[in-house]
């Protein structure tokens with residue numbers, strides 16, 4: 194465990210916002226996590242857990258103690274006739290982990306290639322892309338309760354996954370009192386990868402790739418390559434242009450609300466959901482309000498994907514938040530829809 198004071202966080206948040214952690218604790222092992230938890234008793238300023246830093250907006254120096262999870266390691270934990278179960282330390286880079294599973298001959302995570310962030314953060318957000326969500330491949334995880342010091346295991350049902358949502362995003366005082374926000378430090382995550390692999394190709398961008406290449410039955414590696422290609426074309430590389438991926442969730446509306454919007458804007462991009470609601474493309478709504486390329490200070494709306502806010506260089510968290518609020522207001526005024534941000538503002 195390494196403890197340091199006044200640590201610059203610019204390279205630890207994918208927005209590249211300049212801020213410092215008053216105290217940063219690097220956690221490399223489960224033992225480190227247990228020691229760090231005991232130390233919290235002498236820490237009235239509170240704590241926050243930092244994974245890959247790809248889903249946060251820093252609005253100033255961070256006074257709570259920052260617990261930076263850097264637990265490494267990946268391994269096959271079991272193999273049956275039906276599936277491989279693979280485990281990774283919370284500090285492993287998500288994309289490197291996906292790449293490694295494929296190189297070992299264990300397909301299943303290819304649609305989730307190139308999502309920035311760490312393995313430990315992946316269940317928090319229930320990351321998803323191109324028709325697959327983390328919950329579809331999740332087996333279980335181990336975490337440390339920062340209040341009690343107990344290590345516990347959760348299965349998928351206990352994680353209460355939803356669209357970009359889980360038990361880790363809800364406060365314990367929530368409606369069911371079961372939230373673990375700010376309380377769980379995820380140590381390692383296990384994935385269940387069935388041997389009866391089936392490609393997931395329903396997404397429009399992937400269908401286009403099939404037509405372009407003439408490959409109608411791609412293997413997992415080909416899907417991985419396509420997903421990487423699509424993401425590189427649409428989404429900015431955080432190493433080049435700071436960003437936190439999609440800034441807002443895609444909202445759902447009732448069929449009546451959707452019909453009302455279609456009557457005014459026939460081109461609105463919408464997808465019926467299995468539960469009868471309709472999902473709208475937030476990127477389209479923001480784009481329709483004319484936000485592409487617009488900026489507040491050095492925070493801007495990405496030219497190629499209106500759902501992504503970027504740091505053109507030197508943006509503050511305040512500028513990002515002001516821009517996000519202005520977007521929310523204009524989408525609300527035009528469509529009557531409240532966009533919900535994905536990243537956590539610290």
Ligand code: EPU
Nearest residue numbers: 322323324438439441442443462474476477480498499500
């Ligand atoms: N669109 C526009 N203008 C824009 C952006 C999008 O008209 O500026 C339209 C597109 O043409 C398309 C539709 O909106 O018809 C949806 O766009 P896209 O396929 O790019 O997907 P998305 O809904 O914007 C979601 C996820 C992404 C994920 C992709 C692929 C959310 C909030 N975002 O984006 O996840 O990679 O689908 O599955 O659900 C992330 O969460 O950080 C993320 C990148």
